Amino acid sequence: MTVTGDQTTAATDVSNDPYASSVGTKRRNPCVTVTLVAAVVGLAAYAVLRLFVSGVLDTDGNRYTAAALALNPYAALTGALLAAIALLARRWWTAALAVALSVALAATLMPRVLADPQPAASGPTIRVLALNMYFGNAAAEDVVQLVRERAIDVLALLELDPAAVSALDTAGLDGVMPHRVFEPAGAAVGSGIASRHPLRELSLAGPSLLAQPSARVRIGETDVEVVAVHPVVPVSNVVKWRQELRDMPAAPNDGPARILAGDFNATLDHAAFRRVLDSGYVDAAEQTGAALETTWPRRRSAPPVTLDHVLVDARAAVRDFEVIDVDGSDHSAVFAAVTLPS
Numbered sequence: 001m002t003v004t005g006d007q008t009t010a011a012t013d014v015s016n017d018p019y020a021s022s023v024g025t026k027r028r029n030p031c032v033t034v035t036l037v038a039a040v041v042g043l044a045a046y047a048v049l050r051l052f053v054s055g056v057l058d059t060d061g062n063r064y065t066a067a068a069l070a071l072n073p074y075a076a077l078t079g080a081l082l083a084a085i086a087l088l089a090r091r092w093w094t095a096a097l098a099v100a101l102s103v104a105l106a107a108t109l110m111p112r113v114l115a116d117p118q119p120a121a122s123g124p125t126i127r128v129l130a131l132n133m134y135f136g137n138a139a140a141e142d143v144v145q146l147v148r149e150r151a152i153d154v155l156a157l158l159e160l161d162p163a164a165v166s167a168l169d170t171a172g173l174d175g176v177m178p179h180r181v182f183e184p185a186g187a188a189v190g191s192g193i194a195s196r197h198p199l200r201e202l203s204l205a206g207p208s209l210l211a212q213p214s215a216r217v218r219i220g221e222t223d224v225e226v227v228a229v230h231p232v233v234p235v236s237n238v239v240k241w242r243q244e245l246r247d248m249p250a251a252p253n254d255g256p257a258r259i260l261a262g263d264f265n266a267t268l269d270h271a272a273f274r275r276v277l278d279s280g281y282v283d284a285a286e287q288t289g290a291a292l293e294t295t296w297p298r299r300r301s302a303p304p305v306t307l308d309h310v311l312v313d314a315r316a317a318v319r320d321f322e323v324i325d326v327d328g329s330d331h332s333a334v335f336a337a338v339t340l341p342s
Helices: 005-016 018-025 030-054 063-069 072-088 092-107 140-149 162-170 238-246 271-278
Strands: 125-132 154-158 179-183 191-195 199-202 214-219 222-229 257-263 281-283 308-313 317-324 333-339
Touching: 030 063, 030 072, 030 092, 063 238, 072 092, 125 140, 125 222, 125 257, 125 308, 140 154, 140 162, 154 222, 154 257, 179 199, 179 214, 191 214, 191 222, 238 271, 257 333, 271 281, 308 317, 308 333
Parallel strands: 125 154, 222 257
Antiparallel strands: 125 333, 154 191, 179 191, 199 214, 214 222, 257 308, 281 308, 317 333
16 A cells, blocks of 8 residues: 555644644533433423423422422523523533523513502502411511501411410500401411401301411401411422312402412412412512512521412502511511502
8 A cells, every 4th residue: 555745744734733633532521411411301390390280280289299389480590500501511402492491481480570550449558467477486576566667457477376476465466456366376376367457257268277367357448358378388288288278268259358368388380379369369479570579488498489478359459568577487577558449
């Protein structure tokens, strides 16, 4: 076999060219590829859970999937992060899929940051505050100060025990809110409603493991019905949680407006919670574009989620909403100012 000089020179030039050598031998790290693909597959499985199982099939599944659904905002953010990493690693198809999944999940979150137009309600404005007392440990003085500073009309308290009632009255709650329907009990079972205005006890919520009292409050010449909401936690009993949310009273078509306030142990990503909304309510936080503000847990090493809500009769107008920290509780309080229909 004869090799010409030109061929020998060309071969020598290629072998001595470091750029040509690096191009010919450069390979992608398979560990990076496998890790990114596995992460995106996991995100895709989550998207199926949120968009199809919960969104289309209208079910939250078992206790594990119910817990996972509360993490949708983090899943959407994770998709964006995976897309950025995949782009930097030049895994183009992986990046494209991560972007598509992130956008699909983010689309479910957009209504929560956009304020909605309100109906032309012309009745009195009621100021509602709801707080999970965390086994009665919330600072009673702070609660009463909030009631005074925000001129609260109706206060819904969850996890209310007898010691907490005594502490609240010592701090002056009975002087500010002399009307009440309290069902205090230990072990996070008790709840109560306190009001500046006269009230009459009702029985609106269905049977529940935790107390969920209700009352009709008279503000001037206008009545409003309020339920202190606290269903069980889905991770402890998902069937009972689903049933207790299903037993929430629907908003009436006429007559007194109705407000559900408290710790729902559910987010807007849960089908069971959205069914409550579909019965004639709007979420006060979502109406004001504040529905991504988290309410639990405080002072714990877990991803914060939005479990506490004020649901308002769709005939009423939400004027204001705020999430407020209270010392001693693992939940934030939720405040809403609502103008009632005349």
